[in-house]
Amino acid sequence: MKDATQPPETIRWTADGGGLVILDQTRLPDDRIELELRSVEDIEEAICSLRVRGAPLIGITAALGVAALAHQFAVRSQSEPRVPDGPAAAANLQTEVQSWCERLTRARPTAVNLAWALERMLSTARKQPVGTARELAESLRREADEIHAEDRRMCRRIGEHAVQLLRDGGSVLTHCNAGSLATGGIGTALAPVYVAAERGLRVRVFADETRPLLQGSRLTAWELGQAGIDVTVLTDGAAAMLMSEDPPDMVLVGSDRIAANGDVANKVGTFAVALAAHHHSVPFYVLAPTTTVDLNTPDGKHIPIEHRAPDEVRAGFGKLTAPPDVDVWSPAFDVTPASLIDGIVTEQGIHRPPYETSLRAAVEEARRA
């Protein structure tokens, strides 16, 4: 995996530490465009427009973003002779951090990782002893780097647990993109595929194109192709037919939020894939870090579902594909009931029903670790 064909980094610091460089995922696979984000507006826009997307990656982006903004604040405090850096400046920065976190938390409502990462940044800001803005900014940077590094480790561990489910010469179906482009590491749903490839197993991936924003055909197909993994794209509606004609060994998907009972919010279309898998007795697995598990959400009915703008469906390719004023119903996510899910894989292992028990144990174990 560590060769020239690996997908480029999804996110990194600017050289001065006061901004982020992201790969604009809305431009793939045509163009590899990097964008610099230097304001809270930039970060918010990048998240809302899905320039960065994937539940883990938007958490990382928000955390790194807050740290970059804090760095800018500290630099300004240093260069402002009338207001020397000290406890007053640090307190002002704390207030700023709170406002940035509140704003970014609202950028997308469904993925719990965003709120979770920002909660960690806010908590870091609050528990900082009275010092300077510079010290606070440095703490925030360390925390953001730690969130990023933890995500990388969690991806790796998810891959190592789930690779046991795969076989040489086998095939899997995935929906949307829960790969390296969605995380800080080797992905969640795709992590076992990358680990299998490292170990010399050949695994074929079927990638649903994933309307309306085509994360499957644009991103999953691209990153797997870059890594030399065999990938075939199909339309979302064709997945049920595939399971009749040439059933994959299993379905592997990521998640934006997992309720305490094991109901899973993921990209719209996932529920239909789960129904088709269930009908054909194809095992259906969800792969996500324990940070995606929200024990405060009892079940899927309580997960807030983001709806997207009509023109993503009516004219999503720069071309009118529907009457320009037609009504559109466009939820970004759907909820797959726990009853259709054969297993949930986190960095703690492979969890089986009843999920009320197994997920709670996994989350508690992760907290102790």
Next chain:
Amino acid sequence: MKDATQPPETIRWTADGGGLVILDQTRLPDDRIELELRSVEDIEEAICSLRVRGAPLIGITAALGVAALAHQFAVRSQSEPRVPDGPAAAANLQTEVQSWCERLTRARPTAVNLAWALERMLSTARKQPVGTARELAESLRREADEIHAEDRRMCRRIGEHAVQLLRDGGSVLTHCNAGSLATGGIGTALAPVYVAAERGLRVRVFADETRPLLQGSRLTAWELGQAGIDVTVLTDGAAAMLMSEDPPDMVLVGSDRIAANGDVANKVGTFAVALAAHHHSVPFYVLAPTTTVDLNTPDGKHIPIEHRAPDEVRAGFGKLTAPPDVDVWSPAFDVTPASLIDGIVTEQGIHRPPYETSLRAAVEEARRA
């Protein structure tokens, strides 16, 4: 329905009777472009490229096309003094008709209506007593007009049977386009919606966009909007979520071929909708003329399924939406098993399981009529 907002005619004769004028459905909803077809190559290309599509309409197009070509042949015979029109010219035309029918039958393999309509044209050509090419061409024109008129009547009767299933203020979900653009009349799946509108019932239609060629968002949404019927577009993957959140009263779809046991081939994605409907106890109905029932095909496994070109998925909007060389699996149709279908509506009535019996009775009744 007979007002200025009605969708334009899908097909008509040219003024001279030697060609067809079709609405190019690949250009909707942006442009209303009419094309003239004057050769067997033109007709074949229009069917293969889905400029005309919908199982009933491709049968009508092929039948009218053969008659138009026969008309041209007869005119040439009249104007060719060395070969006076007579039994020899008629026999030559019979041979030509056979060759046109064989060629056009191969244009698309799944819809049985195409083969059925061409079989009728061929049989007309064969049973013609020895006469002139002009007489034979006139018989073929009458037969083609009759196929077209029968289709219009069948659509109306399907609509009148199925309208009993609808209620004022209700809603239905449909997939692909089985409306007026797919037939010579008011459609099959959409026929009861048009009949309901004529009777003053308000019925809301949810239209799956239907990847890859977007017949739902481009065609169904457009023709219903033209007729003033409330329509909402959703992505194919969102249908299962809709059935959880705001379930429609029922699903209404068309078909390209119905096997003797009630298994139904229809546009890819239909099977997934049927699974979602079944999971949510939403009734699932298939609407098609008895000419779509193929008693010679015992079950869905025996229905030939057309596969489409990869670029319809990779670059279907004039824009690359996947890596340019990625593998694509793109069946045009899928098979919904009879066990997921609550009823099949033909011009003979609403048929219920066991379909082996009810469909056979309907087909026999249609033959007697």
